[in-house]
Amino acid sequence: MSVTPKILVHGGAGAMRSMGGEREAAYRAGLVEAARLGREALRAGDALEAVLVAVRHMEACGAFNAGVGSCLDEDGRFSLDAALMRGSDRAAGAVGACAATVHPTDVARALLEEGRHVLLVGEGAERRARALGLPALGAPPEEKLETYRRLLADASKRAPEDLSTVGRPDDEQAEDSQDTVGAVAVDARGRVAAAVSTGGLWLKLRGRVGDSAIPGAGLYACDALGGASSTTGIGERMIRALTAKLACDLIAAGADAQAAAQGAVDDLAQRFGPDSGGIVVVDRLGRLGAAFNTQGMGRALASLGDEAVPVAVWPEEPFPLD
Ligand code: GLY
Numbered sequence: 375m376s377v378t379p380k381i382l383v384h385g386g387a388g389a390m391r392s393m394g395g396e397r398e399a400a401y402r403a404g405l406v407e408a409a410r411l412g413r414e415a416l417r418a419g420d421a422l423e424a425v426l427v428a429v430r431h432m433e434a435c436g437a438f439n440a441g442v443g444s445c446l447d448e449d450g451r452f453s454l455d456a457a458l459m460r461g462s463d464r465a466a467g468a469v470g471a472c473a474a475t476v477h478p479t480d481v482a483r484a485l486l487e488e489g490r491h492v493l494l495v496g497e498g499a500e501r502r503a504r505a506l507g508l509p510a511l512g513a514p515p516e517e518k519l520e521t522y523r524r525l526l527a528d529a530s531k532r533a534p535e536d537l538s539t540v541g542r543p544d545d546e547q548a549e550d551s552q553d554t555v556g557a558v559a560v561d562a563r564g565r566v567a568a569a570v571s572t573g574g575l576w577l578k579l580r581g582r583v584g585d586s587a588i589p590g591a592g593l594y595a596c597d598a599l600g601g602a603s604s605t606t607g608i609g610e611r612m613i614r615a616l617t618a619k620l621a622c623d624l625i626a627a628g629a630d631a632q633a634a635a636q637g638a639v640d641d642l643a644q645r646f647g648p649d650s651g652g653i654v655v656v657d658r659l660g661r662l663g664a665a666f667n668t669q670g671m672g673r674a675l676a677s678l679g680d681e682a683v684p685v686a687v688w689p690e691e692p693f694p695l696d
Pocket of ligand 1: 455553554572573574575583584585586605606607608609610
């Protein structure tokens with residue numbers, strides 16, 4: 375089987391009310407560069423390396439809710455989740471509630487390669503990040519702490535039944551929100567891979583781990599099923615719906631990548647209503663899919679042999695997936 379190697383990245387689904395101007399320009403530029411770097415890795419023929427370098431770029435860039443741009447938990451601290459999955463053997467590595475490094479996906483990569491454990495959380499993940507010599511995340515910058523204090527003050531004014539929505543991607547009252555980054559790729563031999571990385575949700579409880587650390591929920595990759603997927607949205611929903619695995623099951627049942635992406639988002643909408651999330655999908659034939667039911671979801675793609683890197687944020691923007 376010969377396939378045109380491709381990568382499709384997303385920068386998180388959400389309300390994105392404060393997009394525009396420099397912020398949106400940085401977000402779009404980060405997506406384009408992530409897809410471009412992924413395409414370079416695909417030249418060497420490795421889908422896993424492609425999704426890793428793409429997500430690492432978004433972790434380092436600051437324009438996304440991942441790595442240095444991550445949101446803060448209820449204590450005003452970073453707590454990152456991330457995972458990688460390789461379709462050829464379903465090998466996976468994941469970390470949850472890790473504050474030790476800008477690049478939790480590098481810890482996930484080490485776990486995937488070692489094959490002993492799939493998921494490390496909290497202190498264990500942080501110890502591994504330090505042992506790998508990964509760049510430290512450090513303390514949250516003042517700009518993040520200002521948002522944290524504002525959201526905390528907002529939460530104190532809300533009715534108890536509204537508290538669980540503060541700062542979430544579907545928060546009607548929030549000034550802004552956006553969720554998680556991810557990537558899916560296929561190489562020339564039709565091998566697929568997926569990656570995901572996030573700061574999670576603003577004001578989440580200390581120790582909360584979301585879908586981005588859980589294969590089947592936040593990502594899935596399986597050559598035998600025929601594809602890979604990476605999700606974005608409120609993780610508790612993807613964990614309950616196993617959204618990423620559902621997309622791959624739809625491919626195995628005969629759907630192309632776009633139908634699988636739409637089917638997974640339709641399932642979320644049916645269970646949880648509008649503004650429930652988004653997904654990117656690739657199948658082993660090199661077909662791509664992207665779907666979301668939030669106000670926006672940044673996405674960019676790059677194919678070997680084509681210099682163009684289409685990028686889009688809003689639903690009405692043209693985004694040719696062929
Ligand atoms: N989807 C990211 C999270 O819920 O943590």
